[in-house]
Each structure stands twice: as structure tokens, then as C-alpha cells.
Amino acid sequence: MTITTQEAVSKIQGLNGAVFGAEHIKRTNGEIRIGAYRMGVQKGVTGEGLKFDPARKNLLGVFDMNSDGFRFLDLNNLLSVTVNGQKFTVAGQ
Numbered sequence: 001m002t003i004t005t006q007e008a009v010s011k012i013q014g015l016n017g018a019v020f021g022a023e024h025i026k027r028t029n030g031e032i033r034i035g036a037y038r039m040g041v042q043k044g045v046t047g048e049g050l051k052f053d054p055a056r057k058n059l060l061g062v063f064d065m066n067s068d069g070f071r072f073l074d075l076n077n078l079l080s081v082t083v084n085g086q087k088f089t090v091a092g093q
Helices: 005-013
Strands: 020-025 032-038 059-064 069-074 078-083 086-090
Touching (some): 005 086
Antiparallel strands (some): 020 078
């Protein structure tokens, strides 16, 4: 099933911190990456906040379950998401 980027973000945010899968193109080297991510993780958060607004750069802040660290998914390079065992292809805006 094909969905828009905005629909993909809505599905991810509707998980309330549950793990989801994402396939995306890394901005640094163009490599395709598949990973398991979560939103709403508090581990290691200092309360200092970010020095920029990720939404203005079309980024989604997530916790990478494989690398055990915080990352940003570039929503412009999102290829697919897997939510509750169902895979959705992301077709952009």
C-alpha cells in the first residue's frame, strides 16, 4: 500500500512509542538503510533541548534501536515504513 509522507508520520506518531521499521536513504552517503526506531524515548535526555527545529528541515527525531542512540530520519528520503507488521511504501507529499 502506498501512502504520503504525512500519512507515514501520522502512523508513526500514533504508535505512542512502539517500535516501527523504516527504510530510508542516508543523507551523508546515499546508502539505503533499514532500521528499527521508536519515538518518545527519554533515555539520555538532558532537558537542554535542540539548537534547531527539526520540523523546519523536514526531519523526524527518533531513537535508533539498532545503534542505541538518537537519530533524525530525513522525511524527504523516506522509502517505506512498517507499522504494526504492515509495510507501507512512502510516495512523498
